[in-house]
Amino acid sequence: DAGITQSPRYKITETGRQVTLMCHQTWSHSYMFWYRQDLGHGLRLIYYSAAADITDKGEVPDGYVVSRSKTENFPLTLESATRSQTSVYFCASSDRISGGERQYFGPGTRLTVT
Amino acid sequence: QKEVEQNSGPLSVPEGAIASLNCTYSDRGSQSFFWYRQYSGKSPELIMFIYSNGDKEDGRFTAQLNKASQYVSLLIRDSQPSDSATYLCAVRNNAGKSTFGDGTTLTVKP
Numbered sequence A: 001d002a003g004i005t006q007s008p009r010y011k012i013t014e015t016g017r018q019v020t021l022m023c024h025q026t027w028s029h030s031y032m033f034w035y036r037q038d039l040g041h042g043l044r045l046i047y048y049s050a051a052a053d054i055t056d057k058g059e060v061p062d063g064y065v066v067s068r069s070k071t072e073n074f075p076l077t078l079e080s081a082t083r084s085q086t087s088v089y090f091c092a093s094s095d096r097i098s099g100g101e102r103q104y105f106g107p108g109t110r111l112t113v114t
Numbered sequence B: 001q002k003e004v005e006q007n008s009g010p011l012s013v014p015e016g017a018i019a020s021l022n023c024t025y026s027d028r029g030s031q032s033f034f035w036y037r038q039y040s041g042k043s044p045e046l047i048m049f050i051y052s053n054g055d056k057e058d059g060r061f062t063a064q065l066n067k068a069s070q071y072v073s074l075l076i077r078d079s080q081p082s083d084s085a086t087y088l089c090a091v092r093n094n095a096g097k098s099t100f101g102d103g104t105t106l107t108v109k110p
Helices: none
Strands: A004-007 A010-013 A019-025 A031-037 A043-051 A054-057 A064-066 A076-078 A087-094 A103-105 A109-113 B004-006 B011-014 B019-025 B032-038 B045-050 B054-058 B061-066 B071-076 B085-092 B098-100 B104-109
Touching (some): A019 A031, A019 A087, A043 A064, B019 B032, B019 B085, B019 B104, B032 B071, B045 B054, B045 B061, B045 B071, B071 B085
Parallel strands (some): A010 A109
Antiparallel strands (some): A004 A019, A031 A043, A031 A087, A087 A103, A087 A109, B032 B045, B032 B085, B054 B061, B085 B104
């Protein structure tokens, strides 16, 4: 089915482990984003990508790494997970239309770091 | 000061009433303004976007933008219980990055 998917949907990991969250979109959107949402708060941008092999930092990039070798995939890696990275992670994609940038969100990954 | 600020809420209105959600932003270079709805445990979904000063209507929803006052609002007419959700204001600057407010939780009581 077309759309944007994330995996896993739920993940529990231990402090210090490396974790990779996957994001895949089928629309061939040029832009992709990673956000985290902490309880009771809005979305904070971690990293974004304007195209394959082009990535840039957002508001809270420390402790995260991204790559984008293919347009449709945008994995997010936590190099050494910390408890403060417990959050819900949303991936989004968009394509510039008429100067705007409507974003389509994936279902989210709920990550718990113990 | 946060880049995007919303009424902290929660906001409660009776069914059939008008719900008014407000958002202010600090970056005068902001180009595009979005309202997303997020149900509990779900991902955000776009309701409205607005680029120009004035009002934009879509069904029961009206977005209002005043760039001089750096203010954007969302009005929901004839509010329904199904409108109960958290509403996120997002502002995109001319570099292409979007900043979200913390959201306002709306409850529509039958």
